[in-house]
Amino acid sequence: MRFIHLLGKLPRRHEVRLLGMILALLSSGPVGRAAFSVALTWNPSPDTNVVGYVFYNSVVGSNYTNNTDVGNRTSATLTNLDSEVPYVFYVTAYGSDRVQSDPSNIIVTNFPPSYPPPTIANIPDYQISMNSSAGPIFLAIGDPLIAAESLYLSALSSNPTVVPNGNILFGGSDSNRTVTVVPALNEIGETTVTLFVSNGITNASTSFLLTVTPAIPPRFVQLPFEAESATLVSPMAVSPDPDASGGQFVATSSAGSGTATFAVDIPVTGPYAILCRVRLLEEDQYASFLVSADDAEPGRLFAFQGIWSDGWRWTLANISPGGFKVSDSNGSINNMTVIPLTAGQHRITFSELDPRMSLDEILVTNDRNSIRIRPVLTVPPDQSINELTSLVVTNSATDTNILANALTFSLVSAPRGVDIDSRTGVLTWTPSEAQGPSTNLITVQVTDDGATPLYDRESFTVVVKEVNRPPTVRSVPDQTIRPGSLLTVTNIASDPDIPANTLTFSLGPGSPAGAAMSASSGIFTWQPTAGQADSTNAVTIKVTDNGSPGLSDSTTFKVIVTPLSPITLGSMNLANGQFHLTLSADAGINYTLQASTNLKSWISLTNVKAPGAEFELGDTNAAAFPYRFYRVILGP
Structure with missing residues (x-):
């Protein structure tokens, strides 16, 4: 048999060169292929730092290479090689740092290229x-x-x-x-x-x-899990949130630390998709977390693969390379990640959450026709309106389900009086007087009509501003009074604002002299003098609130003062040197008793404010005069 020596490039650190190859037949007989062994030797590297060698061999044309660390030996023997398969051999040297040299010269056996199939x-x-x-x-x-x-x-x-x-x-x-x-x-x-x-x-x-x-009934499974039901490893922990499903979610306080593991009992073998409801507190498309099934390599899910800002969002977990992408139809994009699971117990683990990301719940299902990314709800921006003013805004939602679903809008939480059209999402509200001023959180939900209904929730704020409305003062009928009498009128006013503003009473311009008004109680008083007798007087009562801006109301009534009554003399007597005169006139008017001896010069003896319609005047020094003339005048 022939073999070919191919010269590889020289090592940069530890030089080594193969000297040759010895082939020995191990077995023969009626077999399709003979098994050979190969003994190889090489010169020691002249580099004194070399402490060992690694021997490599592979089949020509394959991507698989065997390697054997032979220590400081300079030879190796391979057995059970196929006689009809070409092989490649080379050696590298290494030092105490375990860094290998470049390959030695490469030897390729030139056997007939016949390979057994897999x-x-x-x-x-x-x-x-x-x-x-x-x-x-x-x-x-x-x-x-x-x-x-x-x-x-x-x-x-x-x-x-x-x-x-x-x-x-x-x-x-x-x-x-x-x-x-x-x-x-x-x-x-x-x-x-x-x-x-x-x-x-x-x-x-x-x-x-x-x-x-379609003749075989399918066995579809939908397995929902609240995040707080998972087995948590600190610092992954449960936190409250009224917008989260079940009012709780899980998150980590330290980047990359903590896990949430769900125990999932799969009843039907098949490929399953995993959906998760997540939220991103700050917009960062590179925020991410890992999802893994059992011991498979986890896949990383980035924020840009789902819309997670401004609220909770459902998204399909990307378990890759542990999972697979499948398409909905021939030629469509493979965009749904599934993972094959056998019937029995499995573990779904979420890890390396960004602290700004939260997990609310997951859904594991083999029903791709019902794997619906939950409808996405868009609520209006925060609103600011005046009380008693109608608010009309529209909530909208999109449904990216494989099959279209009917969407229904509803209110999760809202102030009294808020109404929403379940079909169109139009929200109306006219805040009452009692609802201003206030800040109100309105939470809207859109729900699809799937066999297992899925939903999305979002909230927005409506600030109801207080609008000051003017107070009202009750009208007062015209009054008639005799001079000297005390007129008392209690004015009644009200403020429609809730809470009611503080009201202050006052007299308007042109009010008669001597008239008084209690600013807090609204009691008007006036005792006309003799000089104000026989007159008609306009009195304006004004009430002002302390709102912003201050508003007021007023009412005007007439006070008619009758003419003075004539002074009528009654009985007179002189006793014990004192003169006493009884007379009748207007109560509350000042009268003066004067005396004279010649009817020309008069002196005032006594003054009295008539306590009633009849009263008495007297001269205590009458005995000092042989005679005296008396008269009664008004005043002072």
Whole structure:
């Protein structure tokens, strides 16, 4: 047999060169291929830092390479090599730092290039219901020369309308692989699924018939979980939020730390999608978290893959590479991530949450026709209106479900009097006087009509501003009073604002002299003097509130003061040197008793404010005069 020496480039650090190869026949006889052993030797590296060597071999044209650390030996022997397969051999040296040199010169055996194909197990035909799936189906593969982990699987659907090629999913490892077939949504029919296994040089295949029929009832599963029901590892913790489902959510206080693990009992084997309801407190498209199923490698879900700012949002978890992307129909984008799960217990773990991100709940389901990203609700921006003013705003929602769903709007929390049209989302409210001033949070929900209804909630704020309304004062009928009498009028006023403003009473311009008004009680008083007798007086009562701006109301009434009554003299008597005169006149008017001896010069003796219609005046010094004249005058 011939062999060829191919010179590789010299190592940069530790030089080593293969000297040759010795082939020895291990077995012979009536076999398809003979098994050989190969002994290789090489010169020690002149580099004194070299402490060992690694021997490499691979099949020409394959992507798989074996390597053996032989320590400080300068030879190696390989056994059970196929006589009809070309092999590649080379050596590297390494020092105490374990850094390997460039390869030595490369030796390639020049045997006839005949390779045994890999092996793949047969799969029976399958019949499944519409909108369901087949698998995971166990699939055994192998190769007589190459490790099973290096084998590559691919698939082809003869009818991609029923099963798009991208919906044939492989899992497992080494020789124990699985295949899951996910038909397009709402499609029925037959397709031949052909599975290929390749070692990079040759390949093998197997086929089976898949029939999708509506005659078989599907077994669909929807498993919702509240985030707080998960097993949490600190610093992942539960926090309250009235907008979260169940009023609670989970989040971490330290970036990348803490986990939330859900124990999921899968009743039906098949591919499952995982939806999660999340929220991002600050807008950052690169905020992310990891999702993993069982021990599969986790996939990272970034904020830009869902709309998570300004409220809770549902999004489809991206479990990749542990999961697979499937499409809804032939030619559509593979945008739905599913993971094949067998019946039994599984773990869904959320980890490495950004502290600004929160998790509310998850939904695990195998029903792609009901996997609906929840409807997305858009509420109006925050509003500011005056009390007693009508507010009319429209809430809108979009539904990106695979099948259109009817949406219903409702109120989760709102002040008294708020109404929403369940069909159009139009919200109306006229705040009452009692509702201003106030700040009100209105939470709206839109719900679809799925078998398991899904919803979205959003809130906005309505600030109701106080609008000052003028007070009212009750009208007062005209009044008639005699001079000297005390007129008392209690004015009544009210303020329509809630809470009521403080009211202050006052007299308007032109009020008669001597009139008084209590600013707080509204009591008006006036005792007309003699000089105000026989007059008609306009009195204006004004009430003012302390609102902003201050508003007022007023009312005017007349006060008619009658003429003075004539002074009528009554009885007179002189006793014990004192003169006493009884008379009648207007009560409350001042009267003066004057005396004279000549009817020309008068002196005032006494003054009295008439306590009633009849009263008495007197001269205590009458005995000092032989005679005296008396008269009664008004005043002073």
